Amino acid sequence: MSEQKERALQNSQDTRAQALARLLLRPARGSLWQAILLPVLAVFTALIIGALVIVFTDVQVLNLYKDFFAAPGKALAASWKSIASAYSALFKGSIGNPAEFANAFSVLRETGDTAPLRQAFWPISESLVTSVPYIFAGLAVALGFQCGLFNIGAEGQIFIGALASVYVGYSVKGLPQYIHLPLAFFTGAAAAGLWAAVAGLLKAKTGAHEVINTIMMNYIAFLLSDWLLNGPMKRPGWSPISPAIQDSAWLPKFFPDPLRFHAGFFVALAIAALVYWLLFKTTIGFEIRSVGANPDAARYAGISVTRNFILAMFLSGALAGMAGANEVLGVNHQLASAFSSGYGFDSIALALLGKSHPVGVVLAALLFGTLRSGATRMQSLAGVPIDIISILQALVIIFIAAPAIIRWLYRLRLEREVGETVFTRGWGQ
Amino acid sequence: MAVAARNAELTIARRRHVGTGVFFLLVALLILAFFVRTTAPDLTTTFGLNPARLTTALKLPDLVLPSLPSLWFLTVVCAFLGGWQLAKGFRSTGWALGVVAFAFVAAFLIWAARGKSMNLVGMLSSSVLRSIPIALAAFCGILCERAAVINIAIEGMMLTGAFMAAWIGSITHSLWIGLLAAMLASGLLAAILAVLSIKFKVDQIVSGTVINIFATGLTSYLSAKFLQVYQNLNNPGIFKPIPLPLLSRIPLIGPVFFEHNIIVYITFLLLILIHVMLFYTRWGLRTRAVGEHPKAADTLGVNVFRTRYINVIMGGLVAGIGGAFFTIGSVGRFDEVMTAGKGFIGLAAMIFGKWTPLGAFGSSIIFGFADSLQTKLQILQVPIPSEFLLMAPYLVTMIVLAGVIGRAVPPAADGQPYEKQ
Numbered sequence: 022m023s024e025q026k027e028r029a030l031q032n033s034q035d036t037r038a039q040a041l042a043r044l045l046l047r048p049a050r051g052s053l054w055q056a057i058l059l060p061v062l063a064v065f066t067a068l069i070i071g072a073l074v075i076v077f078t079d080v081q082v083l084n085l086y087k088d089f090f091a092a093p094g095k096a097l098a099a100s101w102k103s104i105a106s107a108y109s110a111l112f113k114g115s116i117g118n119p120a121e122f123a124n125a126f127s128v129l130r131e132t133g134d135t136a137p138l139r140q141a142f143w144p145i146s147e148s149l150v151t152s153v154p155y156i157f158a159g160l161a162v163a164l165g166f167q168c169g170l171f172n173i174g175a176e177g178q179i180f181i182g183a184l185a186s187v188y189v190g191y192s193v194k195g196l197p198q199y200i201h202l203p204l205a206f207f208t209g210a211a212a213a214g215l216w217a218a219v220a221g222l223l224k225a226k227t228g229a230h231e232v233i234n235t236i237m238m239n240y241i242a243f244l245l246s247d248w249l250l251n252g253p254m255k256r257p258g259w260s261p262i263s264p265a266i267q268d269s270a271w272l273p274k275f276f277p278d279p280l281r282f283h284a285g286f287f288v289a290l291a292i293a294a295l296v297y298w299l300l301f302k303t304t305i306g307f308e309i310r311s312v313g314a315n316p317d318a319a320r321y322a323g324i325s326v327t328r329n330f331i332l333a334m335f336l337s338g339a340l341a342g343m344a345g346a347n348e349v350l351g352v353n354h355q356l357a358s359a360f361s362s363g364y365g366f367d368s369i370a371l372a373l374l375g376k377s378h379p380v381g382v383v384l385a386a387l388l389f390g391t392l393r394s395g396a397t398r399m400q401s402l403a404g405v406p407i408d409i410i411s412i413l414q415a416l417v418i419i420f421i422a423a424p425a426i427i428r429w430l431y432r433l434r435l436e437r438e439v440g441e442t443v444f445t446r447g448w449g450q
Numbered sequence: 451m452a453v454a455a456r457n458a459e460l461t462i463a464r465r466r467h468v469g470t471g472v473f474f475l476l477v478a479l480l481i482l483a484f485f486v487r488t489t490a491p492d493l494t495t496t497f498g499l500n501p502a503r504l505t506t507a508l509k510l511p512d513l514v515l516p517s518l519p520s521l522w523f524l525t526v527v528c529a530f531l532g533g534w535q536l537a538k539g540f541r542s543t544g545w546a547l548g549v550v551a552f553a554f555v556a557a558f559l560i561w562a563a564r565g566k567s568m569n570l571v572g573m574l575s576s577s578v579l580r581s582i583p584i585a586l587a588a589f590c591g592i593l594c595e596r597a598a599v600i601n602i603a604i605e606g607m608m609l610t611g612a613f614m615a616a617w618i619g620s621i622t623h624s625l626w627i628g629l630l631a632a633m634l635a636s637g638l639l640a641a642i643l644a645v646l647s648i649k650f651k652v653d654q655i656v657s658g659t660v661i662n663i664f665a666t667g668l669t670s671y672l673s674a675k676f677l678q679v680y681q682n683l684n685n686p687g688i689f690k691p692i693p694l695p696l697l698s699r700i701p702l703i704g705p706v707f708f709e710h711n712i713i714v715y716i717t718f719l720l721l722i723l724i725h726v727m728l729f730y731t732r733w734g735l736r737t738r739a740v741g742e743h744p745k746a747a748d749t750l751g752v753n754v755f756r757t758r759y760i761n762v763i764m765g766g767l768v769a770g771i772g773g774a775f776f777t778i779g780s781v782g783r784f785d786e787v788m789t790a791g792k793g794f795i796g797l798a799a800m801i802f803g804k805w806t807p808l809g810a811f812g813s814s815i816i817f818g819f820a821d822s823l824q825t826k827l828q829i830l831q832v833p834i835p836s837e838f839l840l841m842a843p844y845l846v847t848m849i850v851l852a853g854v855i856g857r858a859v860p861p862a863a864d865g866q867p868y869e870k871q
Contacts, residue, residue: 369659
């Protein structure tokens with residue numbers, strides 16, 4: 022090793038040691054305020070830019086802007102109307118319509134009929150149902166981040182988890198629910214964990230970067246599930262759908278239709294608490310975080326980097342697999358191809374927004390679930406394509422990852438950065 | 451420490467040495483078990499050496515091989531190379547590995563087309579076509595990473611390029627303006643990536659992922675809002691193939707390489723241009739210095755930040771051409787998320803090609819071959835589910851990345867933001 026390279030290594034080790042110290046020390050009190058304020062402002066700013074996108078892709082509004090100088094009021098009013106209809110559809114689609122609530126309660130008081138009430142609560146139930154896979158997948162990506170691993174493969178792992186758990190769900194018969202349900206759920210988690218551990222193993226043994234490997238494994242997982250659903254796991258008939266799972270594998274529901282809210286929500290919260298405990302209260306978690314902060318220092322301290330890469334990828338994959346299992350056992354009760362539609366990819370943004378902390382992830386997942394289920398309504402009512410959500414997410418990550426932009430926009434004072442994890446170390450070792 | 455490291459390296463080298471030998475033998479066994487066993491003795495395999503379409507190239511007779519003897523021959527070749535590697539060992543396993551890989555692919559083709567005929571030239575020609583976006587993505591990666599900026603946003607840049615080429619090309623009725631728009635849009639995304647990673651020092655994987663998400667969202671949004679509603683906005687037409695005079699008349703090589711559209715030729719030109727610029731010009735020397743040791747380059751008066759900005763934006767322009775290939779270079783319309791991971795495969799090609807344009811181009815051809823193989827085999831009705839054949843490029847990428855075929859060393863400063871002191 023040349024002297025220059027050695028010195029460069031020395032320098033980088035110094036900064037990495039500082040990173041370790043930063044990560045393992047508690048954040049200072051003063052920065053807590055910005056730790057909350059920055060994500061809020063990031064989401065707020067993204068919504069404003071999203072509004073601009075909505076306005077400037079609205080053909081009717083654009084036509085009014087052609088004679089802006091003749092009638093500026095008209096154009097502005099139309100812009101406002103366009104934004105208001107989109108975002109109010111978003112709100113009604115995700116939280117609910119206040120008028121509907123009031124009406125439903127008065128119907129309940131007069132006739133005792135709960136149907137309107139269930140209808141009124143439907144949006145919020147949908148938001149919570151959509152949040153559940155986000156919590157699992159967000160925890161998956163966050164746990165990877167804590168170990169310095171960038172798991173872009175959550176989407177594929179969701180598919181693997183769903184495949185495994187739907188298989189247990191429909192093929193195993195005659196078991197009581199308290200055995201069948203956990204069996205199906207954790208088989209999904211374990212299958213996805215093993216799937217993801219391959220990427221961890223490759224990283225640990227050959228230095229192959231997990232980003233490309235997990236992306237490649239995504240495509241392989243999609244093709245695998247296509248093949249299974251068109252062949253071995255196909256139900257009789259034309260469409261590529263698996264058989265329906267046994268009733269004994271259903272996650273319990275609490276309310277009659279159309280409310281789909283199910284026990285998966287509480288499982289997700291429990292798992293989030295478990296992840297918190299594992300990461301911050303156990304030796305395993307300490308090792309994972311040490312490797313994430315500085316693999317060289319961790320190795321020097323006697324921590325096996327290889328083992329932790331594989332373990333963290335396994336756990337990360339298992340969490341993503343739970344998202345898939347949850348969708349199968351709690352919502353769809355069968356598996357159709359392309360069922361996930363992007364939970365895994367969204368969860369990257371979500372984990373960054375939640376600062377890779379389980380509490381942050383749960384809050385961010387609630388936000389994303391709300392946004393997404395509202396966006397479906399926005400698409401049908403206001404004609405705004407659901408892909409606006411991806412744009413908002415990208416903007417949120419930009420503002421979270423480059424807080425300098427938000428500070429500059431809102432003239433915030435610079436405070437000390439806390440706990441930044443670094444993923445980019447070149448493609449080799 | 452140095453001695454221990456050298457010992458460890460030797461152990462790894464020895465292990466890899468034995469591993470390679472065993473791998474060769476396994477390939478021989480594989481050919482024996484799957485191909486030889488299932489082939490009837492009196493079949494022949496016919497490879498067409500002339501393109502199916504009208505061509506200016508000189509005609510060649512078809513290549514007719516007896517299937518079973520050819521397969522036995524290939525088995526013996528692989529077994530011999532494996533035995534030799536275990537007993538004596540090759541000094542450099544590169545060419546032996548090439549031969550074994552070639553033997554396996556040849557055996558597979560002979561087996562797949564046994565008793566039938568397969569147009570080899572057509573397949574190779576489509577391999578070149580399919581390798582073009584991968585090669586352009588790899589070139590983009592090389593331009594960025596030689597200056598130590600990791601760019602995993604190539605996928606998003608190409609997607610945006612594909613969208614803009616289709617959209618602007620349709621509006622202006624000019625493919626060239628479409629191509630230019632694709633380059634500019636992709637270059638703009640590259641500029642954003644550059645600002646995020648160079649100025650704001652955002653983790654480069656994060657900033658790349660952001661751009662991918664943003665590009666996917668924006669193109670799908672605009673496509674749903676406009677292209678799907680107004681079909682005439684998504685009908686740009688395509689660049690027609692132009693046979694190059696003289697070159698296209700060479701048998702075999704002519705139809706494979708020189709009967710394509712202009713974007714393919716632009717790729718060939720870029721290959722030569724980037725190679726020469728990177729290794730024989732002052733700009734190239736500076737770029738490589740910035741990628742390997744930015745502090746040293748800075749001390750000698752090279753503007754590290756400016757070099758990185760220029761390289762990343764140039765990479766974006768190249769990725770834009772790759773994106774345009776998807777729409778105005780092949781199918782003539784934009785579909786959501788149509789790049790399907792080609793940008794990431796391009797990165798793998800870059801790594802496989804050891805950050806050199808020639809190597810990257812060669813590996814892109816391999817990926818393109820794997821891709822076109824799968825369509826050909828579907829036509830031949832090979833009894834393997836098409837999903838598994840479609841997995842091939844992704845599996846090859848992972849195998850390549852795992853360094854089965856030698857270790858690739860990235861530029862030393864790859865991915866690290868530069869702090870001026």
